[in-house]
Amino acid sequence: MTSNVGRRRFLLTGSLVGAGVLATACTSNSEETGNTNQQSVSTGGDNDKPGTKVTIGFSAPAADHGWIAAIAKNAEAQAKQYSDVDFKPVEPTNDINQQISAVESLIAQKVGALVILPNDGQQLNQVARKAMDAGIPVVNLDRVFPDKLSYRTWVGGDNYGMGVAAGHYIGKKLKDKGVAKPVILEIQGIATLPLTQDRSKGFADALKTYGFEVTAQQDAQFTVESGNEVAGNLLQAHKKIDALWNHDDDQGVGVLAAIKQANRNEFFMVGGAGSANAMREIKNGGVLEATVTYSPSMASSAIKLARLIAQGKGMADLVEKQVPQSITLASETITKDNVDQYLPLGFES
Amino acid sequence: MNDTRTLSAEPAGKAPAPASSRSVRGLGGARHLGLVAALVLLAIVGLVTQPDNFATSSNLVSVLALAATIGVITVGMTFVIIGGGIDLSVGAIMALASVWATTVATQSYGPVVMALCAILVGAGAGALNGFLISYGRMVPFIATLAMMVAAGGLAQRMSDRRTQLVRPENDAIMALSTTKVLGLPLLVYIFAAVVAAGWVLLNRTTFGRRTFAVGGNPEAARLAGIDVRRHTMLLYTLSGVCCGIAAILIMARTTTGSSTHGNLYELDAIAAVIIGGTLLTGGRGTIIGSILGLLIFTVITNLFILNGLNTSDQLIAKGLIIVAAVLLQRRSLRSSS
Numbered sequence: 001m002t003s004n005v006g007r008r009r010f011l012l013t014g015s016l017v018g019a020g021v022l023a024t025a026c027t028s029n030s031e032e033t034g035n036t037n038q039q040s041v042s043t044g045g046d047n048d049k050p051g052t053k054v055t056i057g058f059s060a061p062a063a064d065h066g067w068i069a070a071i072a073k074n075a076e077a078q079a080k081q082y083s084d085v086d087f088k089p090v091e092p093t094n095d096i097n098q099q100i101s102a103v104e105s106l107i108a109q110k111v112g113a114l115v116i117l118p119n120d121g122q123q124l125n126q127v128a129r130k131a132m133d134a135g136i137p138v139v140n141l142d143r144v145f146p147d148k149l150s151y152r153t154w155v156g157g158d159n160y161g162m163g164v165a166a167g168h169y170i171g172k173k174l175k176d177k178g179v180a181k182p183v184i185l186e187i188q189g190i191a192t193l194p195l196t197q198d199r200s201k202g203f204a205d206a207l208k209t210y211g212f213e214v215t216a217q218q219d220a221q222f223t224v225e226s227g228n229e230v231a232g233n234l235l236q237a238h239k240k241i242d243a244l245w246n247h248d249d250d251q252g253v254g255v256l257a258a259i260k261q262a263n264r265n266e267f268f269m270v271g272g273a274g275s276a277n278a279m280r281e282i283k284n285g286g287v288l289e290a291t292v293t294y295s296p297s298m299a300s301s302a303i304k305l306a307r308l309i310a311q312g313k314g315m316a317d318l319v320e321k322q323v324p325q326s327i328t329l330a331s332e333t334i335t336k337d338n339v340d341q342y343l344p345l346g347f348e349s
Numbered sequence: 350m351n352d353t354r355t356l357s358a359e360p361a362g363k364a365p366a367p368a369s370s371r372s373v374r375g376l377g378g379a380r381h382l383g384l385v386a387a388l389v390l391l392a393i394v395g396l397v398t399q400p401d402n403f404a405t406s407s408n409l410v411s412v413l414a415l416a417a418t419i420g421v422i423t424v425g426m427t428f429v430i431i432g433g434g435i436d437l438s439v440g441a442i443m444a445l446a447s448v449w450a451t452t453v454a455t456q457s458y459g460p461v462v463m464a465l466c467a468i469l470v471g472a473g474a475g476a477l478n479g480f481l482i483s484y485g486r487m488v489p490f491i492a493t494l495a496m497m498v499a500a501g502g503l504a505q506r507m508s509d510r511r512t513q514l515v516r517p518e519n520d521a522i523m524a525l526s527t528t529k530v531l532g533l534p535l536l537v538y539i540f541a542a543v544v545a546a547g548w549v550l551l552n553r554t555t556f557g558r559r560t561f562a563v564g565g566n567p568e569a570a571r572l573a574g575i576d577v578r579r580h581t582m583l584l585y586t587l588s589g590v591c592c593g594i595a596a597i598l599i600m601a602r603t604t605t606g607s608s609t610h611g612n613l614y615e616l617d618a619i620a621a622v623i624i625g626g627t628l629l630t631g632g633r634g635t636i637i638g639s640i641l642g643l644l645i646f647t648v649i650t651n652l653f654i655l656n657g658l659n660t661s662d663q664l665i666a667k668g669l670i671i672v673a674a675v676l677l678q679r680r681s682l683r684s685s686s
Contacts, residue, residue, distance in 0.1 A: 063510045064609065218658045223609040224512055228602055233413055233654035237399070253512060257604045258389040261526050261534070261592065262407070272683070277514065349512045 011217035047083075047308060047316050055086040056303060059099055060117040060141070064091045065222060066349030068251050069271055071117060073139070073347075078300035084292040085307055088090045103127045103143035107134055113306040117141040117299070125150050126159045139306040141299060148325075152309055154301050155327040157294040159198035161330040162247075165292040166270045167206025170243040171332055173268070175210050182242035183215045183267075187230055189247045191219035199247055199272070220251050227251030231258035241267040249275035249291060259287055274334060276346030283339050293332045296347050299311060301327070361670035383677065384625065384641035387670075388583045391500045391648045399655045408651070410533055414526065416647040418443075418598045419539035420640060421619050424547040425475075425591030426618040427639045432584040433631030434489040437494035438478060439592050440611030441585035443575055445504040446470040451513040451606030460521035467600070468593035474500055475589015479582030493585075497615070504608035512607045515600055525601035543594060554655070560584065564631025620667070621646060624674040645670065 064071035072092060078088035088111060090102035096119050106114060111118060114131050118124035118201045121143045124333060128138050138145075140182040142156035174182045186203060189196050200217065207213055218234055220226035229244065235241075235258060249271045259269070264287075271278045271291035279287040305323050308314070315320045333343045366457060369627060391439050395403035429436045434573045449455060450467040481492040515522050525535045551557035562570040563580050571577050624642030627634025647666060653663040 064505065066511060069510055149430055157454075188392070218654055218657075219660050222604045222614070223612065224605045224607055225599060225610050225612075227417055229650075230654065232411050234649070236405075237402055237413045237655040238655070239402070250512060253514070254603045257602060260603070327531075344415055 002176065007105065013055075023295060025208055027039050030097070035292075042205050050082070050084040051311045051313070053084050053086065054112040054307050055088055055102075055109075056306050056310070057109070057111035057136075058087065058089040058112045058303075059102050059114070059115075060089075060092050060299075061099070061119045064094070066275055066347055067248075067294075067296050068092075068117075068281065070347030071299040074104045074296055074299040075303050078303040082307060084311075085303070087303075094119060096120060099124060100127045103131065106247055107136060107254065110134075111136060113137050113310040115141055115299075115301055115306050116140045117303045118143050118145070121145045137306070139302045140249045141302045148209045153323055153325055154325070154328065155298055155305060157196045157298060158328050158331050159294070160202035160274055161328075162292050162294055163199040163204070164206040165202075165331040165333050166272065167203045167209075167334075168292075169290050169292070170245060170269055171207050171210035171212055174212065174242055179242055180293025182212055183213060183240060185234055185238065185241055185244045186214050186215060186217040187227065187246040187251070188219040189222045189251065196247065201347045215283070222248050222251050223256075224251060224254035226254065228254030228258045231255040234264070235259065235264055243267055245272070246268040246270070247272045249273045249278040252278055252288070253349065256281065256286075256288060274332075274342065275349045276343065277349050279334060279339050279343050279346045282336055283335060283343075285336060290333055290335045293334060293342070294347060295329065295332075296319055298329055301329075358416065362526065371509055374628050381626075381635070381638060381641065384645065385637060388641065388644055388648065389610040391645065391652060395648070395652050395655070398652070402655055403652075406532060407653075410529075411536070412644075412647050412651050413540070414534055414602070415650070416643055417536050417560065418595050419621070419647075420540050420643055421543045421595040421598060422588075422614055423618045423639045424543050424636060425588035425642050426558060426615075427547070427625070427627055427634055427636050428551065429489075429627055430619070430622050431564045431585050431631055432560045432581060432628060432629050434482065434491065434512065434581065434584065435584065435619070435629075436475075437490065437493040437590045437615045438474065438500055439588065439595075440501035440614035441497045441504065441613040442471055442589055442592040443599065443614065444608050445474065445500040445507075446515060446593045447600050447606035447610050448504045448508045448553045448608055449606075450596060450600065451515055451580050452507060456516050456519055456586045457587045463515075463519060463522060463600075464597050466508055467596040468590055470481045471589040471591070471593025471596065472586055473589070475586040475592065478580065479585030482585065483578035483581040508608050509605065510608060512605045512609075515604050515606070522597070522600050525598065536601055539594065539598065543591065544636060544640055551636055556580075556583075564633075565665045566573045566632070617643075617646065620671050623678075624671060626678060628672075628678075642674070646677065 045095045056074050061068055062070050063072055073307045076087060076089065080087045088106065090106060093099050093102065099119055103116060107130060114136055116124065116128060117139060124148050125145045129146050129147060132137050134149055138149035138150065139154035140154040144154055144156065145151050170184060184207065186200065190286060204214055216234065216237065231254065244268060245265060246255045249304045268289045269287045271288055274291050274292060274293035274295055278288060278291045282290065309323050315323055381534055422443065426436055426439060446467040449470045450463040455463055455466050478493055478496050479485045482489050528535050532537065551560065559580050560572065561574050563577050564574060564592030569579050600606055621643035622639045623629060624645065625635065627639060650663060
């Protein structure tokens with residue numbers, strides 16, 4: 001009974017706040033409605049309470065890769081947790097043109113905020129800018145728009161940091177073992193992407209602090225099959241390997257299959273991204289010892305941020321009254337010791 | 350005009366022949382020599398640059414295992430191209446077959462059903478290609494392009510764009526790549542068996558002779574009493590079956606079924622067939638040539654990775670080889686006529 005009363009009170013206050021805010025929202029733009037809510041920020045930690053009704057538009061590339069599939073799923077799941085969020089995803093597409101017109105349709109619907117993971121930041125910059133000019137705050141997810149006027153807040157992963165995390169894990173472990181001139185291999189994703197180059201640079205820089213360097217580097221295509229082919233050949237080229245970093249857990253499935261087929265186990269491997277499958281491999285204990293995250297949970301965070309921005313709130317743990325302009329997530333290293341903690345966050349590839 | 354072409358096309362598989370066809374056979378042999386020479390050259394490059402790694406048995410096994418998947422597809426593609434067609438949908442059909450065979454429902458029936466499923470899906474998609482082309486009178490390029498797009502889409506839809514792992518209880522599929530007989534993984538034997546069967550079918554059966562006839566001059570073939578439509582349909586079905594077998598091999602190698610499998614395989618297979626001396630206009634070609642062409646590509650990839658060179662240079666090299674092969678092909682054609 002008591003819980004029932006509590007729930008009723010909670011709902012009542014929620015709807016009262018909502019009604020009051022709605023009244024102001026009808027007459028003015030979001031900037032002023034922020035005033036009513038700022039008090040709740042100062043009390044801290046209750047940002048999840050229902051506030052102004054917000055419509056959040058969401059656009060992302062087509063999910064032909066486990067990571068991007070997880071992005072769309074996480075965004076939707078997060079939005080569903082809020083009674084005050086009306087989630088409006090548009091059809092995911094890999095066609096730049098289609099994504100532009102999808103975002104345009106969201107602008108025309110006058111959504112309260114936009115979360116956009118562009119196919120290409122450069123090419124969607126203009127339409128994001130159009131949204132901002134129309135007074136719709138844009139939360140830019142991961143692939144950054146070159147023009148700061150095109151987004152209110154950027155949230156994304158740290159590709160360089162991912163390389164650094166992998167480099168430190170491998171470097172430290174080999175140093176502790178006392179390996180003099182280790183053979184360290186690197187299997188990249190699509191080599192032409194800036195994110196791949198950032199990852200490789202971070203990896204090389206971190207290894208350098210231990211006096212190590214990458215022995216050989218090859219690129220795959222983020223697909224299982226390309227990972228399998230490249231790893232199959234690399235294992236032939238190097239009869240004795242000490243460590244291997246593979247940039248992407250999806251293609252990692254193919255890399256692991258190649259290692260198994262070649263019957264090799266004299267080295268250890270580190271993955272990237274943090275897929276559920278990689279975590280299970282780490283838990284089972286095998287060649288794959290660790291993976292460095294580039295977590296699609298960032299989509300959940302982006303929805304949270306878009307809601308806060310539209311409601312004019314800040315982040316409870318920060319002193320500032322508004323959401324920061326940019327948030328770079330740290331790349332976390334998952335090993336056998338902490339894998340249980342991360343398993344719920346892992347995405348199915 | 351019609352008569353001479355029929356003459357040279359029909360008996361190409363048989364031994365006795367008028368002068369024109371004998372010279373064609375001789376040329377085929379010479380071109381194979383060229384391909385073998387190219388392979389030997391690559392092997393020498395490998396021996397010089399990577400004396401410790403190239404000529405090892407494990408590297409040779411690795412090259413053959415890598416070649417197996419596209420190799421099986423290449424056999425089907427050779428038939429289609431000799432028959433005067435083209436199949437752009439091979440990669441997508443393979444992806445679809447691998448996805449269909451790894452769905453939860455299919456996997457619950459065990460590895461044998463998975464393999465049958467892959468082959469049936471391939472055969473079905475191939476037969477549909479053939480039906481559209483022969484009875485629907487669609488241009489092969491268009492019909493198989495449509496299949497490529499649609500099969501890719503269906504594969505994505507079925508898998509929900511996820512990579513589907515082969516479940517541990519079905520590891521008999523994976524055993525194809527991990528079990529070795531006389532040092533070679535089973536999938537290499539499957540590859541060899543498909544090549545052998547393809548060679549016999551093309552060179553020692555009526556089906557093979559009809560394929561040359563249909564590709565060389567469909568009108569003359571029809572007048573000679575061959576059911577060209579039915580034969581065309583069979584050719585595309587055969588290519589589909591090869592894609593299904595390739596899907597089993599890719600599942601064995603990668604332990605997964607995925608809509609991303611087979612990306613651009615159609616181009617690799619077509620390139621191998623052309624390097625192997627098969628005419629894109631149909632009516633002439635060999636299985637052995639196609640396989641040699643494919644091995645050249647695979648060895649180049651292997652050499653580049655052994656030497657730590659990057660992918661871009663590898664692509665340039667492959668492009669140059671295609672151009673060189675076609676130029677040589679044209680020269681030898683001119684000298685023969």
